[in-house]
Amino acid sequence: MPIDRNGKDKEKFQQLQAVIDDKKGMPGALMPIMQNAQEIFGYLPIEVQQFIADELNITLSEVYGVATFYAQFVLEPQGEHVIGVCLGTACYVKGSQAVLDKLSEILHCPVGKTTEDGKFTLNATRCLGACGLAPVMMIGDEVYGRLKPDEVEGILAKY
Ligand code: FES
Secondary structure (H helix, E strand, O other): OOOOOOOOOHHHHHHHHHHHHHHOOOOOOHHHHHHHHHHHHOOOOHHHHHHHHHHHOOOHHHHHHHHHHOOOOOOOOOOOEEEEEEOOHHHHHOOHHHHHHHHHHHHOOOOOEEOOOOOEEEEEEOOOOOHHHOOOEEEOOEEEOOOOHHHHHHHHHOO
């Protein structure tokens, strides 16, 4: 659903305005404002990036540059459950690519995208810090380790 600044998303823009009013003029205000914006909207649509740029008197490309540089920012709406399959070295060596491929096949969803029903977003991630459990994936805050590709279907069924 598109962003509607004067309709359904009006309140969110008001919240963001309050954040910006509070932080404007502080050195390094852009990052925390963008983090707050992502908490409010769930992601950083281009309309929100434009709003931040206008309010801070900077260009949209400056905001966009930050949004695309840092992995913590997402530019598309996320699914209800966000899956992250670790492609860090330890997990990769233990076959995490096959786990990721299997998920992509089952969900009919390319890596980095969200399923059509909005239920899952499928991401590849860097090391999740649980290398002892390689290969590892996370669904939301839940960690699944020592995974085999044929186990993922059963795990997904829980969601
Ligand atoms: S490499 Fe996957 S958790 Fe560290």
